[in-house]
Amino acid sequence: MRIPKQCVCDALTASSGLAALIGDRIYHERPPETPVWPLITYKQVAGTADKADGINYMGRARIEIKAWGDEGLEDIADEILAAMNTCRGGPVLVFETELPDGVTLKRIHIMDFNLIVKL
Secondary structure (H helix, E strand, O other): OOOOHHHHHHHHHOOHHHHHHHOOOEEEOOOOOOOOOOEEEEEEEEEEEEEEOOEEEEEEEEEEEEEEEOOOHHHHHHHHHHHHOOOOOOOEEEEEEEEEOOOOOOEEEEEEEEEEEEO
């Protein structure tokens, strides 16, 4: 079961607060080969479908959103949270941390959300 990535993408791209901080640099799964920082990536990392009478009626998804950059990641994370609160499915933030990335040498603010969506 896959929750349409468009749901999350729409919530993030509709945020004027995020646009002010990162422009339109919102990518599915990974940054581009030659990125401009800061930026956001998002992907579904887990999901299940609940069934009634053999028909899918609800989907549960875990969505991972990462803010990448050198500074200001806390402000970006606040805007991500506000944007996700507009997404259908009542997203719940279940995990949040910030780590260095050894490949890009940037910091990554990682946020995991649970969503429940009617199918």
